[in-house]
């Protein structure tokens with residue numbers, strides 16, 4: 001990463017984490033998960049709509065400039081403006097990209113009509129985008145991320161107060177979710193290291209087959225603690241603050257539900273991090289029907305099984321503070 005932009009991102013992340021008056025700002029909830037089609041946009045649309053229905057002011061932001069479809073999930077058929085205008089520097093004021101949706105209190109920033117040649121913002125613009133998203137005058141900002149572990153996706157994920165990982169009970173999704181958590185963890189760690197040398201070691205460790213033989217974050221921690229105890233302490237703090245939230249979607253069996261707990265324990269064992277299992281959403285044919293109707297499930301079929309679980313997760317998010325605090329709770 002360009003060091004200057006990296007430093008700015010680092011400072012922004014630190015500022016956001018330490019800001020005392022943060023509660024007055026929007027709470028930014030980024031939703032990713034590595035794999036495509038696992039239900040990220042469906043979940044964003046429904047959690048955002050649930051909180052809006054409870055009377056909170058919510059903006060759902062489509063962060064997927066190359067596969068935008070969140071607008072459809074929240075009932076906006078042809079967005080007249082979108083993040084693409086911000087990327088192309090046609091619009092500097094993010095507030096002007098906010099569109100109303102048919103759901104009271106729920107607004108949208110779409111991502112349609114991106115420039116196929118240059119769909120992604122430059123790094124410095126990305127930093128600006130993230131800063132401005134947090135400054136929107138609402139209670140919650142949901143950021144729907146695209147699939148994959150591209151640096152842009154990971155940066156959006158890291159900057160959130162809450163980073164939610166959506167997983168479905170399939171080996172491919174689980175694999176990609178680990179890859180996603182791993183990528184986010186190392187990237188955050190590299191930004192947290194103040195010393196150039198330690199940052200370099202983190203970069204080496206990001207290659208799974210690196211010659212130093214560092215295979216896990218815990219091995220990396222040991223190496224850094226030996227070389228530089230101050231950075232070692234910073235490492236431990238970063239591990240503590242990194243708390244991805246897990247949602248298992250498309251659950252069909254009791255065994256599927258347990259997946260969240262097993263991912264939690266793998267995160268603890270291999271990454272030394274405490275993931276939180278936010279909850280699960282069962283497989284429900286009405287989910288597809290709601291997408292076809294271009295309305296959130298909780299709006300069109302509020303009594304369906306999946307809608308009930310989604311509302312439960314929304315209430316849980318609401319009841320909790322931000323990711324830096326300690327949350328214990330049952331599923």
Ligand SMILES: Nc1ncnc2c1ncn2[C@@H]1O[C@H](COP(=O)(O)OP(=O)(O)OP(=O)(O)O)[C@@H](O)[C@H]1O
Nearest residue numbers: 036037038039040041042147250283284287288291
């Ligand atoms: N719990 C569920 N039960 C049944 N179908 C579901 C459920 N969750 C999602 N789906 C279906 O899966 C489809 C894909 O979901 P969605 O578009 O939200 O995935 P995504 O992770 O955002 O994909 P992408 O990475 O391509 O953006 C939805 O349109 C919906 O029909």
Ligand SMILES: [Mg+2]
Nearest residue numbers: 040041064145
């Ligand atoms: Mg999506």
